[in-house]
Amino acid sequence: MIRDITIGQYYPSDSIIHRLDPRVKLMGTLVYVLSLFIFRGVPGFLAVTAGLVFFIRCSKVPFGYMVKGLKAIAVILVITAAFNLFLTPGEPLVSFWKFKITQQGLKSAGFMVVRLAYLVLGSSVLTLATTPNQLTDGMEKSLRPLNKIGIPVHEVSMIMSIALRFIPILVEETDKIMKAQLARGADFESGNLIKRAKSMVPLLVPLFISAFRRANDLAMAMEARCYNGGAGRTKMKPLKYARRDGAAYLLIAGYFAAVLSLRIWL
Amino acid sequence: MNFIEARKLVHEYFRRDEEGNVEGILTALDGVDLQVKPGEFVAVLGHNGSGKSTLAKHLNVLLRASEGTLWIDGKDAMDEEYLWDIRRSAGMVFQNPDNQLIASVVEEDVAFGPENIGVPTDEIWKRVEKSLSSVGMLKYRAHSPNKLSGGQKQRVAIAGVMAMEPKCIVLDEPTAMLDPNGRREVLEAVETLNREKGVTVIFITHYMEEVIRADRVYVMDHGKVVMQGTPRQVFSQAEALKSYRLDVPQITLLAYELRKAGLDVPEGILTREELVESLCRLY
Numbered sequence: 001m002i003r004d005i006t007i008g009q010y011y012p013s014d015s016i017i018h019r020l021d022p023r024v025k026l027m028g029t030l031v032y033v034l035s036l037f038i039f040r041g042v043p044g045f046l047a048v049t050a051g052l053v054f055f056i057r058c059s060k061v062p063f064g065y066m067v068k069g070l071k072a073i074a075v076i077l078v079i080t081a082a083f084n085l086f087l088t089p090g091e092p093l094v095s096f097w098k099f100k101i102t103q104q105g106l107k108s109a110g111f112m113v114v115r116l117a118y119l120v121l122g123s124s125v126l127t128l129a130t131t132p133n134q135l136t137d138g139m140e141k142s143l144r145p146l147n148k149i150g151i152p153v154h155e156v157s158m159i160m161s162i163a164l165r166f167i168p169i170l171v172e173e174t175d176k177i178m179k180a181q182l183a184r185g186a187d188f189e190s191g192n193l194i195k196r197a198k199s200m201v202p203l204l205v206p207l208f209i210s211a212f213r214r215a216n217d218l219a220m221a222m223e224a225r226c227y228n229g230g231a232g233r234t235k236m237k238p239l240k241y242a243r244r245d246g247a248a249y250l251l252i253a254g255y256f257a258a259v260l261s262l263r264i265w266l
Numbered sequence: 267m268n269f270i271e272a273r274k275l276v277h278e279y280f281r282r283d284e285e286g287n288v289e290g291i292l293t294a295l296d297g298v299d300l301q302v303k304p305g306e307f308v309a310v311l312g313h314n315g316s317g318k319s320t321l322a323k324h325l326n327v328l329l330r331a332s333e334g335t336l337w338i339d340g341k342d343a344m345d346e347e348y349l350w351d352i353r354r355s356a357g358m359v360f361q362n363p364d365n366q367l368i369a370s371v372v373e374e375d376v377a378f379g380p381e382n383i384g385v386p387t388d389e390i391w392k393r394v395e396k397s398l399s400s401v402g403m404l405k406y407r408a409h410s411p412n413k414l415s416g417g418q419k420q421r422v423a424i425a426g427v428m429a430m431e432p433k434c435i436v437l438d439e440p441t442a443m444l445d446p447n448g449r450r451e452v453l454e455a456v457e458t459l460n461r462e463k464g465v466t467v468i469f470i471t472h473y474m475e476e477v478i479r480a481d482r483v484y485v486m487d488h489g490k491v492v493m494q495g496t497p498r499q500v501f502s503q504a505e506a507l508k509s510y511r512l513d514v515p516q517i518t519l520l521a522y523e524l525r526k527a528g529l530d531v532p533e534g535i536l537t538r539e540e541l542v543e544s545l546c547r548l549y
Contacts, residue, residue: 133370165370168412214365221366224326224358225379225426226350236377236390 011128015060018129021245022138028055028252029126035259036115036122044262045114051255052118059129069124070117077113084109136161141239154230162218170211177206269339269434269466270302270325270356276333277320277489294320295331296489302468304433307460309477309497310470312486313511318470321486322438325468326358339433354383357427361439363419364411372414372422373398373407379430390429397428400463401455417448421455428459434466435459441471449476474501475515478536485510502534517541 012018017025032051039048056063070077088105095101127135140157147153178188181202188199277295280288294317302308312318323329324336327343339355341348357379360366369375373394380390398404401421411419420440427435437456441449453476460467469477477483483500485493487510493500501507504514504522514522521535521544530548535541 133374161370162368165368165411169364214362217360217362217365218368220323220328221358221360222368222378224328224353224360225368225430226353226382227378228350228382232384233381234384234386234390236374236381236387236394238387 010131011061011065013060013129015058015129016244017055017059017125019244020248021239021241022130022134023142023239024241024245024248024252025126025130026135026138026142028248029123031252031256032122033119035256036118038263039259040263041266043266044259045111047259047262048118051259052122055122055125059125061125061128066121066124066128069120073116073120077116080116081109081113084112132164133161136164137237137239154233158230166214169214170207173210174203174207177203267340268301268337269304269306270300270468271337272298272300272324272334273336274299274334275321275324275331275336277317277324277329278332293489295324297334298486298489298491300484300491302434302466304466305460305464307457307467307469307479307481309480309483310468310486311472311474311477311483311512312470313472315488316486316510317489318472318486319438320489322358322436322468322470325356325434325436327352328358350383354430355432356434356436357430357432359420359423359427359435359437359440361442363416363423363443366423367411367419367426370410370412371407372403372409372411375411375422376426376429379426383430393429393431394425397425398422400428400459401425415448416444417451420444420448420452424452424455424459428463428465432465434468436468436470438470439472440469441473441476449473472512474507474512474518478515485512487511497536498534500534501536 032048032055035048035051039045056066085101085105086099088102088108090102090104092100092102093106130138136157139160140153143151143153178186182188186199186202188196188203190196191199275295275298276293279292279294281290281292283289296317298317298321300321310318310321320329324331324343325338327338327349330344336343338352341352343352367375368378376394376398377390380393385393394407395404398407401424403418403421403425406414406418406422411422414422424435424437424440435456440452440456444452456467456469457479459465469480471477478497478501480497483493483495483497484491485500485507492510493503493506501514501518502522504519507514515536517538517540518535521531521541525531525533529545531541531544535544
């Protein structure tokens with residue numbers, strides 16, 4: 001049951017987006033998110049829509065697969081829309097009881113929902129088309145300047161990649177502990193929410209203990225293999241820009257310039 | 267010169283109460299002498315709590331001795347300066363296969379050690395390929411370690427150590443969590459490395475069947491080396507081994523009992539073939 005969880009929902013394919021350097025994709029996602037918050041009016045909306053459709057097409061991930069990601073934020077979308085709809089002051093279009101819907105409210109609600117939905121869709125292109133390992137590699141490399149202000153970039157990305165490696169192991173372990181306790185008469189399914197949460201405690205304690213033991217073992221194994229931080233390390237698969245990455249950067253810059261100029265001149 | 271030279275090695279674990287006062291002292295190693303020549307296959311046998319794992323951790327300088335001297339590859343293990351040199355020349359494989367693989371792809375895990383010691387990228391690729399094929403795991407290079415069996419994971423761990431090109435590899439109960447198939451796989455990989463690449467092997471275990479092909483065997487009990495010699499010399503003393511809570515291999519035990527019952531069977535028989543041969547010679 002619990003083993004069905006998938007994390008880092010990578011969608012394997014050999015599209016151009018999949019083959020891009022993760023740094024380009026991170027940059028692209030950042031620019032795209034920025035563009036979502038600076039576009040204004042219908043022409044801007046059309047521009048970002050065109051951009052999004054283009055990215056999704058390039059990634060060869062089926063659109064239906066991506067829309068699934070929207071379900072998770074449906075509640076947030078509805079709440080945001082409601083707040084914008086009812087609480088924006090201006091010319092009332094419809095009013096009933098204490099509520100009134102204004103023209104401005106309608107407009108800002110519409111744009112807000114579009115922004116959020118596009119945000120999720122756009123960033124899921126990144127996670128669907130990049131393996132978790134590439135993602136951490138790309139992050140380590142593009143965030144390297146932060147090292148200068150004392151942020152341990154290498155260590156953070158090492159932690160992330162180890163976490164990814166251990167998720168399936170810990171999930172399996174949880175399953176094992178659960179079964180062992182079910183076999184001795186534990187009850188995880190019945191009762192109200194609080195009761196069920198309480199029944200999780202005897203599950204979490206052994207899980208935590210074993211996770212700490214694993215962490216200890218792993219640290220020792222890493223030390224035995226001469227790991228002592230990021231300094232002086234080489235890479236088996238260093239990130240290297242290819243020609244297509246340069247082209248992608250240009251495309252991203254072009255896209256951003258277009259959205260920006262639409263905002264300024266229209 | 268000996269590759270490993272340990273004299274009167276003592277290691278004490280301190281148990282402290284909440285204020286940090288020493289409540290009790292556990293002497294895990296109590297004056298251990300160990301000499302290993304380059305290219306040797308040395309087995310260290312012992313029951314739980316005999317100090318064999320503590321000894322293994324000293325050989326990789328994961329622990330430092332409270333007393334005594336330890337020289338590895340001509341370098342003083344007590345000297346902070348040689349720490350990384352020693353870890354490079356004496357690699358280590360641990361008991362739990364899951365807790366020592368770092369990356370989520372086999373080949374990247376094997377590359378972890380070379381990456382740490384700053385091997386150039388092209389060289390890493392060569393080493394990864396070489397060490398994976400030396401344990402027969404090359405065709406799994408793109409797999410996730412989570413999909414491998416215990417024996418395969420342990421072979422990947424061995425490849426990960428081999429990729430650092432150490433002179434010696436210390437295996438701390440590498441087979442304890444494996445099924446019989448996995449145990450055989452790992453043992454075969456280790457024996458091949460020792461025979462064909464001349465890697466010094468220190469194999470720590472409590473399964474006596476695994477060490478009949480070792481050059482020398484050390485038996486530990488309560489932090490002391492209580493027996494040492496060739497497998498034949500050690501295994502012939504079945505009574506003594508039993509007193510250290512070790513199970514003598516069945517064949518050796520059978521030969522021992524036959525000998526005690528008055529048959530003229532030679533001492534310290536290790537394999538079934540030997541026993542059959544010596545029994546045939548009797549009649």
